[in-house]
Amino acid sequence: MPPLVEHLLPWTAERDALTVAYLRAHRTAPVTGDPAVDTHMVPRAIVLHWTAGPTASSAWSTFAPARLSGRAELQGAGALNVGAHYLVDQDGSIQRLVPDDRVVRHCIGLNHVAIGIENVGGAAAHPLTDAQVAADVALIRALAARYPIEVLLGHLELRRMESSPLFEERDPNYRTSKPDPGADFMMKVRAGVVDLGLGAPG
Numbered sequence: 001m002p003p004l005v006e007h008l009l010p011w012t013a014e015r016d017a018l019t020v021a022y023l024r025a026h027r028t029a030p031v032t033g034d035p036a037v038d039t040h041m042v043p044r045a046i047v048l049h050w051t052a053g054p055t056a057s058s059a060w061s062t063f064a065p066a067r068l069s070g071r072a073e074l075q076g077a078g079a080l081n082v083g084a085h086y087l088v089d090q091d092g093s094i095q096r097l098v099p100d101d102r103v104v105r106h107c108i109g110l111n112h113v114a115i116g117i118e119n120v121g122g123a124a125a126h127p128l129t130d131a132q133v134a135a136d137v138a139l140i141r142a143l144a145a146r147y148p149i150e151v152l153l154g155h156l157e158l159r160r161m162e163s164s165p166l167f168e169e170r171d172p173n174y175r176t177s178k179p180d181p182g183a184d185f186m187m188k189v190r191a192g193v194v195d196l197g198l199g200a201p202g
């Protein structure tokens, strides 16, 4: 793995319970009800995001509670908070927030198989940086060497994954439209991992 700092989100019994409830409501495959089973996964996809906010600490604090606050467009689909496995700061430094094999809510339909990488910034005042491109590339390379990763996508490309066998979502009306992390950022990252032959959304 590239150099990174462990800065794990608290994984509480409440997060376990809310994760199981979320998966029960949204997965089409059976959910056992046992958090030790349901909250674990084999990563098969990587989804890149931006935080839109300017700092890593504000993102960490947003992701830390088990329960979602605000985000009216998401509340109806479950009380589990959003999060990510990795947080990449503007200088390219990487924090691990959640172990790779845990289910995190970060992309509709793929949470049971997808590692989420959040990049700090993205708004006009804090555009994503070349250091973040390099860090994402290094991270993706390490993850693809370790897990059977089939596809790399940006959150903005998620709708194009709906015909993939990986995609599971019971509610046909639960969809969001996201701009992150930008088409330009995805193009730069893909150029850095082209030799891995990862799939892209159809």
Ligand SMILES: [Zn+2]
Pocket: 048, 049, 050, 106, 155, 178, 180
């Ligand atoms: Zn996103």
